[in-house]
Amino acid sequence: MPTNLLDRLGQRVLQSLTQAGDFAVISSRAFAAAFKRPFDTPNLMHQFQAVGVNSIPVIVLTSVAISMVFAVQLSFGFRQFQAEGLASQVQGLAIVRELAPVITGLMMAGRVGSAMAAELGTMQVTEQIDALECLATDPIHFLFVPRLLASMVMLPLLTGISIYVGFWGGYALLVGVVGQSSVVYSTEFYKLLAFRDVGIALTKALVFGIIIALVGCWRGYRTQGGAEGVGNAPTSSVVTSSLWILVSDFFLTKLLLV
């Protein structure tokens, strides 16, 4: 019985290590392939559209909702200490440093990472990826690189949009509902912030973009088992990249705030 348990545990550890190794190899191949010809500009433009432009409505709606809810909580909390004025300062700090990049990352993991996993998974089980190989085309170069580059560019841009929308979400609540002065809100929002904080947000977004694209593409590329496999790939991609976004957010925050 204990031998069986150890055996199973060992197998799980080996399986995890194999998967981690495979992910590392494929990721490094994707980065290396980014500098190889031919540069597929139409494909890249298509990915910019799919990853970036088409995600704007989702990011705007999510950012409005989160920033307004957060403003409600801050306003309520600081009222306990008669310090309502601090709400806009903390709102600015939280949105720029944490909420905008993390919410954008998580939403994009669900919207874009899962789509990448499903698309590549379908291509894998319908032999389209084998067809690419047979047409002397590296699937990593053709499929991974445009998605990786698009995510690396678009996640920081979407985070910028999220910060902008978050400002106006807080404004609508704190100025429109709670009754703060609009001039006070606008100046206090930036009071605790420095340019470095925007840099931190964009760096986090860049890392989240890399995680989303690589995990989504890798899960899709390694899909096995027909319809069931294609069904599992997006789920697994969303769970894995969301976890990595949250874990890396902690370490990035610690690292970048030092």
Place this chain on the structure above:
Amino acid sequence: MEPVIDVVNLSKAFGPKVVLANVTFAVQEGESLAVMGGSGSGKTVLLRTIMGLLAPDSGHVSIEGKIIQELDRQELFEVRKKIGMCFQMAALFDSMSVAENIGFALKRHTPMTEAEIAGRVDECLTLVGLKDCQKLRPAELSGGMKRRVGFARAIALKPQILLFDEPTTGLDPVMTDVISRVILDLKHQLGVTTVTITHDLKSAFEIADRIALLFRGEIIACQPPEEFKANPDPVIQQFLRGDAEGPFLTDPAPPKRSTKSSASPLLVP
């Protein structure tokens, strides 16, 4: 003369299941080989190993003297440019139109202009008997049309070798004949070496210079169609007759019922 495709002692197993066991054969330039065998006998695995999509457990495949398993990825891609692979279900890129599918490799691997690519796409489509469907999407094509677009995509780079993976499976008899004719036309017009994996006896006898039979992971015959037909081996004869009784199946065949007794009593004559 050195064979174009040389398969030497190729073995491949998936877990405990041995799919290929010491498979050896050679295909000369311009020759057409049909590889036949039962379902799950390893025919597709053989083709995928020739193409370098699967690594063998032992043995090797050499294409024009280059051992596939010893090449790095760039060298492998150079060899693959000389080979056209036609997949069983065509494997067309469903996000692209027919013209984009066929022009895909031309765009990536040749310095051809858009106009030249369009010309070559038309040429390939004419060769496979399809015209005016450049703008269609794979989802809008029938099974037979998909296969032919797959052929057109495979010949776009003017390969010296064509590999067909069950090109007629799942098609009606008329379309099967059309596909066989297309394969023969391609062979004669392009002078290519072909390896065709098929179940279809009629098609195999039409297109092949030699027929090989894969049985329990081994090639038990590889000879011209007439000799293959006359081969007394009971496995070959059973395969040719299409009879369930005999040594071909591992598990015993289900009992045969007479037509009369199996007729439904509900059917009114």
